[in-house]
Amino acid sequence: MDTNWNDSLPIYRQLRDRVVAMILEGVLNDGDPLPSVRSVAAEYRLNPLTVLKGYQQLVDEQLVEKRRGRGMFVTEGARRALMKDERQHFLEEEWPKIAGRIQRLGFEPKELLDALDKIPPAPASSLKRDEEPGEGEDRE
Amino acid sequence: MSDDLIVARNLGKAFGTTRALNGVSFRVGRGRIVGLIGPNGAGKTTALKALLGLTRFDGELAVLGLDPYRQRHRLMQDVCFIADVAVLPRWIRVRQLIDFVAATHPRFRREVCEHFLARSDIKQGSRVKELSKGMVTQLHLALVMAIDARLLVLDEPTLGLDILMRKQFYETLLNEYFDEQRTILVTTHQVEEIEHILTDLLFIDRGRIVLDATMDDVQEKYAQVAVRPEHLAVARTHRPIGERQGLGRTHMLFHGANRADLERLGEVGVPSVADLFVAVIQGARA
Numbered sequence: 001m002d003t004n005w006n007d008s009l010p011i012y013r014q015l016r017d018r019v020v021a022m023i024l025e026g027v028l029n030d031g032d033p034l035p036s037v038r039s040v041a042a043e044y045r046l047n048p049l050t051v052l053k054g055y056q057q058l059v060d061e062q063l064v065e066k067r068r069g070r071g072m073f074v075t076e077g078a079r080r081a082l083m084k085d086e087r088q089h090f091l092e093e094e095w096p097k098i099a100g101r102i103q104r105l106g107f108e109p110k111e112l113l114d115a116l117d118k119i120p121p122a123p124a125s126s127l128k129r130d131e132e133p134g135e136g137e138d139r140e
Numbered sequence: 141m142s143d144d145l146i147v148a149r150n151l152g153k154a155f156g157t158t159r160a161l162n163g164v165s166f167r168v169g170r171g172r173i174v175g176l177i178g179p180n181g182a183g184k185t186t187a188l189k190a191l192l193g194l195t196r197f198d199g200e201l202a203v204l205g206l207d208p209y210r211q212r213h214r215l216m217q218d219v220c221f222i223a224d225v226a227v228l229p230r231w232i233r234v235r236q237l238i239d240f241v242a243a244t245h246p247r248f249r250r251e252v253c254e255h256f257l258a259r260s261d262i263k264q265g266s267r268v269k270e271l272s273k274g275m276v277t278q279l280h281l282a283l284v285m286a287i288d289a290r291l292l293v294l295d296e297p298t299l300g301l302d303i304l305m306r307k308q309f310y311e312t313l314l315n316e317y318f319d320e321q322r323t324i325l326v327t328t329h330q331v332e333e334i335e336h337i338l339t340d341l342l343f344i345d346r347g348r349i350v351l352d353a354t355m356d357d358v359q360e361k362y363a364q365v366a367v368r369p370e371h372l373a374v375a376r377t378h379r380p381i382g383e384r385q386g387l388g389r390t391h392m393l394f395h396g397a398n399r400a401d402l403e404r405l406g407e408v409g410v411p412s413v414a415d416l417f418v419a420v421i422q423g424a425r426a
Contacts, residue, residue, distance in 0.1 A: 007409040010359045011336055042315035045307070046336045047173060047355070 011046060015054030023063065023079050024086065030079055034064060034072040143170045145204055145291055145323050146191060152198035153186050153347075160186040161197065162347035170290075171320040173337055176327045177417060178344035184327045187344065188295055191325070192221055204290060217246060220289040222280055222297050230269040234262060234279060241283050253286035256312070273300045281309060285317050292317070294326040298333070306333060335413040343420050350424040351416075363394050363402055364411040371405045378402070382419025393419045 005011055022028045034055065041048040055072055058064035063078040102112070146168040153161040160183045168174050178184050189195040193208030193215055201208060206215045228237065234257070241248050257264070260278045268276060277300050284292070298306040314337065318324060328334055341358065343351035353361075366389040367375045375392055378401060382393035393411050394402060402408050411419075 005336070007364065007412060008407065010410055038315055042311045044336070045310045045314065045333070047339055048314065048318070048320075049339055050336065050355075 012050050012054040012057065015040075015046075015051060016057045019054070019058055020063070020082060023074060024082055026079070028074050030074050030076045032074045033070075034074070036071060144168065145170055146325075147202045148187075148191075148199070149201070150199040151187070151190060151201060153183075153190065153195065159347045161190070164199075164344070164347070164349055166342055166349055166352055168323060168325060168340070170323055172339045173318070173324045173326070174340040174342060175331070175334055175338045175413070176325060176342045176344060177331060177413070178327075179421065182344045183347045184344055185295065188221075188293055188325070188327065192219065192293060218290045219293065220284045220287040220291075221293040221295075222284050223295050228268045228276060228280065231267060233265060233267050235264040237268070237279070237283065238264070241286075245287055247288040248283075249286050249288060253282050256282035256285060274302060274305055277301055278305065278309075285312070290322060292322065292324045294324065294328075296328055297326065298328070298330065306330075310334070310337060331413045331417065338413075341413065341416075343417060345421050345424050348424070351420045358413075358416065359410050361396055362411050362416060363397065363399070364409045364415060365392050365394065365402050366390075366406045366409070367392050368406045375405045378405075381423050382415065384415075391415075 005014055009017075019028070019034065028034070035043075037048050037051045037055065040046065040051045055064060059066060059072070063075055063082065064072050065075050067073055144167045146166070148167070149165050151161045151164040152159070162183075164183070164187060176184055176187065186195065190197040190201060191203055191208055193203075193210075193212035196209055203215055204218055208215050232240075238250060238253055241253075242250050254264075257279070260275065260282070262271060262275050262279055262282075268279070271279065277298070281297065298309055301309065310333065313324075326334060326338075338355055340354050341351060342349060365375065366386065368389065372390060375390070378394055378397045380392035381395050384391050389406060392405075393415060399408070
């Protein structure tokens with residue numbers, strides 16, 4: 001993770017987004033502990049309350065759970081839930097735009113599948129240990 | 141006792157005809173990290189001196205429930221302070237200095253001080269005059285952070301430190317010093333290096349408080365918009381408090397404007413403390 005914050009969103013929100021990205025990328029797996037508020041605050045020179053607010057947002061979204069006296073942990077099934085949202089987002093928001101562009105450029109499905117074979121597979125971390133049916137089928 | 145560590149009401153201080161503090165009122169709560177920010181000569185140091193009982197003042201002031209000027213001795217047991225002009229006797233050895241503070245301050249934790257020093261290049265046998273400017277500052281910080289105080293006052297704490305030492309200083313402060321029982325009041329001109337650490341902002345200019353807000357307030361009520369050229373006229377009807385030119389965009393700062401209205405003008409973001417400072421000070425002087 002780099003330490004550059006952008007000014008379009010509050011920091012706590014960007015922190016939340018980073019943890020989400022780490023869960024999606026498999027850097028953090030279900031049941032893994034989140035780094036302590038204190039260590040994140042020190043490392044990024046943030047107020048501990050800001051870090052806590054970002055973590056609280058994840059708790060509210062049920063992606064992270066507090067365990068009394070032990071800190072914050074990624075909820076079982078968090079990645080699956082996020083993946084579901086991401087997939088839905090892709091199908092509803094991104095795919096229509098991409099599909100429109102494919103149509104405008106007049107591609108046939110076969111041309112695209114052939115081109116896909118030449119693309120190196122995505123890094124293992126981004127899709128590793130995925131038991132969700134149908135994931136990764138676009139690369140087979 | 142309430143959670144307010146500092147309660148200042150209508151503080152005043154004049155040097156001859158110059159009013160260094162002019163009706164200054166504010167409160168600081170427990171567990172907060174407050175940035176007292178102002179241009180040179182705004183009254184920052186005078187305000188800090190009043191809080192620490194180093195100068196007389198008009199008005200009411202309670203720090204940890206005490207009158208700083210009359211009860212300074214008791215106050216100092218729970219307060220520690222680093223001045224921007226950190227002076228240590230040049231002839232003294234580091235070890236002697238630690239012995240001195242250990243003997244004079246009841247809340248000084250020698251092992252904590254030695255732990256901080258062990259991470260620097262400072263040797264206990266060295267004399268202050270043999271240390272570099274940055275090392276003297278580090279030594280000062282190690283001495284002060286080793287005091288188990290409830291209120292830490294930092295006046296330009298990282299002046300003279302290089303970028304690596306600055307980063308390390310704030311890391312140490314957050315990781316090993318600060319907790320919800322402690323309160324920090326900090327002044328600095330390097331606002332960008334502390335803006336994400338702060339919970340509260342106090343802007344002071346010409347002896348008056350011109351902004352008193354939590355960082356949450358700032359994020360909610362102030363917005364910076366990169367206004368596209370075609371929307372300039374409309375944007376100005378929303379009465380921006382600050383305006384500066386960027387690449388193909390005019391960055392405007394708004395206070396209390398409707399978010400949806402702003403979204404139509406251009407990209408909306410959170411203003412930096414530096415941008416907010418410039419806008420508020422200019423507004424206060426206009």
